[in-house]
Amino acid sequence: MISGSIASSQDLIEVLSTIPINKRGYLSILSKTTFLALKVENGRIKGFYTNYDISSSKNPLSLLIFVISEMLYEAEGYFSLEDNTAVENFIEIDVDVESVVIQATILRKEIEEVIPYIITTNVRLSSETNPEYDGKLFGEILANSDDPIEELRKLKDLFERGALWVKEIKRAGNVEEIGFDYILDAVDASRINVTKLIEGLKRVNFSGYVEIGEGDNLIYLFFKEGKVFAVSPIEPKVFDALLGPIGSASVSIVRLKEEFVETFAQIYVGRPSIASEDKYLSLGKLFITLISHKEEAVLKVVHGKEHYVFIFKEGRILSAKRTNKWVENFKVTFPIPNFVFLYRNIYSNNVGYAFYLFLLNKLKNILVRWNLTEELNALYKAIAHIPFLYIKENDISVTRALTKKEEKQLVDLFVEISDRAVERLGKEEFEREMELELSPYREVLRVLDFSEELSREYLREDNPS
Amino acid sequence: MILDHVKKQVKFKIVYYGPALSGKTTNVLKIAENRGEELLSFNTRTERTLVFDMTKEEREVKGFKATFIIYTIPGQDIYSEIRKMVMRGADGVVYVVDSAQDRLQENKRFLEMLSDDLKLYGKDISEIPIVFQYNKRDLENAIPLEELNREVNIINRPFTEAIAIKNKGVEETLNLIINEIIAYFGKLFR
Numbered sequence: 001m002i003s004g005s006i007a008s009s010q011d012l013i014e015v016l017s018t019i020p021i022n023k024r025g026y027l028s029i030l031s032k033t034t035f036l037a038l039k040v041e042n043g044r045i046k047g048f049y050t051n052y053d054i055s056s057s058k059n060p061l062s063l064l065i066f067v068i069s070e071m072l073y074e075a076e077g078y079f080s081l082e083d084n085t086a087v088e089n090f091i092e093i094d095v096d097v098e099s100v101v102i103q104a105t106i107l108r109k110e111i112e113e114v115i116p117y118i119i120t121t122n123v124r125l126s127s128e129t130n131p132e133y134d135g136k137l138f139g140e141i142l143a144n145s146d147d148p149i150e151e152l153r154k155l156k157d158l159f160e161r162g163a164l165w166v167k168e169i170k171r172a173g174n175v176e177e178i179g180f181d182y183i184l185d186a187v188d189a190s191r192i193n194v195t196k197l198i199e200g201l202k203r204v205n206f207s208g209y210v211e212i213g214e215g216d217n218l219i220y221l222f223f224k225e226g227k228v229f230a231v232s233p234i235e236p237k238v239f240d241a242l243l244g245p246i247g248s249a250s251v252s253i254v255r256l257k258e259e260f261v262e263t264f265a266q267i268y269v270g271r272p273s274i275a276s277e278d279k280y281l282s283l284g285k286l287f288i289t290l291i292s293h294k295e296e297a298v299l300k301v302v303h304g305k306e307h308y309v310f311i312f313k314e315g316r317i318l319s320a321k322r323t324n325k326w327v328e329n330f331k332v333t334f335p336i337p338n339f340v341f342l343y344r345n346i347y348s349n350n351v352g353y354a355f356y357l358f359l360l361n362k363l364k365n366i367l368v369r370w371n372l373t374e375e376l377n378a379l380y381k382a383i384a385h386i387p388f389l390y391i392k393e394n395d396i397s398v399t400r401a402l403t404k405k406e407e408k409q410l411v412d413l414f415v416e417i418s419d420r421a422v423e424r425l426g427k428e429e430f431e432r433e434m435e436l437e438l439s440p441y442r443e444v445l446r447v448l449d450f451s452e453e454l455s456r457e458y459l460r461e462d463n464p465s
Numbered sequence: 466m467i468l469d470h471v472k473k474q475v476k477f478k479i480v481y482y483g484p485a486l487s488g489k490t491t492n493v494l495k496i497a498e499n500r501g502e503e504l505l506s507f508n509t510r511t512e513r514t515l516v517f518d519m520t521k522e523e524r525e526v527k528g529f530k531a532t533f534i535i536y537t538i539p540g541q542d543i544y545s546e547i548r549k550m551v552m553r554g555a556d557g558v559v560y561v562v563d564s565a566q567d568r569l570q571e572n573k574r575f576l577e578m579l580s581d582d583l584k585l586y587g588k589d590i591s592e593i594p595i596v597f598q599y600n601k602r603d604l605e606n607a608i609p610l611e612e613l614n615r616e617v618n619i620i621n622r623p624f625t626e627a628i629a630i631k632n633k634g635v636e637e638t639l640n641l642i643i644n645e646i647i648a649y650f651g652k653l654f655r
Binding site for chain 1: 467469505507508509516543544546547550551553554
């Protein structure tokens, strides 16, 4: 396997025109959001696949030349040559690699000459004199032509004569957005009533997140269609923070596309399947593998104070970058990583066990207040035995995001200890004590409405997992 | 050079280099015509970049079967990236000189560019096989041979005279560069 990074168009040309010579295998190239897999055999391309969104081409060679010419614009990304690939649906072709690269380079060069007329290649054209181009996308015209270079020269001539012009600028099909929309950006928290805010967001079926806090002490509430499905961090203090503003805390409300909110939440509440320093893994190889396998995954890359998120979905990439706030990373710049976190099993719903963890802490308070030593010891013994539980600043906390099985373990512990407390205190007293513990949070818990979470499947006796 | 140790084959890349419209394309077209074969052609703005794969013409170098692939570079400056790309892996260069009086400076400038392009791939103009072809010798204002050798062929390499459009000197130039390549690489195969 040969792999590496691409930092410029010249690098891409080097990769394309040197690696396939005398070799057989699958050359995968990712540049920005465009992915191209080539089946190569001794200097010839025998097939290709691309995620570049363009309507089916009558001429696969023209499509390939056009896609490479697009990749040559500000090329940046990764490549790998391997014996096998997970990529399917290769378009068969049999052409000399070098000739394709030469033609793509000529095309790129000449596309740059028409850029003053079109601004970007993602445009729909309009013409009164040439109906064959009217309403067509620039890329589609070239990719479906017999000879994209000759076709481009015809277009250029028409642009120069004013017979062809841009009808609309389109966003490229393979460029999508996560949809970051800062409704409130770092507003002084003392001006915000958090419970009213949550109620308002529920009412409008909000999807996105609320960020409350200051500096590194930030808490997050994630919403999907008006329902809170995740909180971060999973600590009892989250509920305290919702009671009122702390110090000079601020509040931000960020809307996200509904389809990506759970995926994005992973980087705050997920359990990474890989968490590594960059020196132990190849980021480029990871990118190409995730795209080739069309995996659904989220990659968080940390570089100093910058955070990058890459969402992989059906062979596409979406990306955002955060320094002070999240912004879309449309052009997909690839960071030099310090740390890499990969989340593969998208499971973001944590409010159920976050709430039980909160209740377990309240239960502990009751045990301490009533001096129920035996039950308290049983609780501490269980905490010592359960790997994901620990005591932090006198609070019972979790060391990581929990699996469904671990969630059940936590709930079972709460049920077991509370049953023992009920036995000692009597049901009425226990309920009164719990009521006392929860009374400051009544409003917050009412608006958060965890009734659904409290009746989740893992609470049922007949469901063991 | 593409070397296949198992099949005992080697493929050499010859590049026809020189200013725009000096006759590089004409040379390669004639080579293909003389063999009745087709070539690959990529149209840049005013001239074509040609690729001719001479797979049928084999030579032997130290037990290896040698074939040749011929490329022309686009002479216009705007295609410098393609020129550099074509120069990658060049094993020998035919430097096609335009004999016209008014193109002397351009002939000299392109030789400097050739030196720079070779350096990109770790090659030295003083080492790689190069043949100078003084083309368009039928021009009335053709620069005298001695002057071309003095002003352009400053690295003192073998040269030929040609009128490529009339197919004169085309094959001689090709044979000369092939022999130069075989002699040069023959030493490496020892």
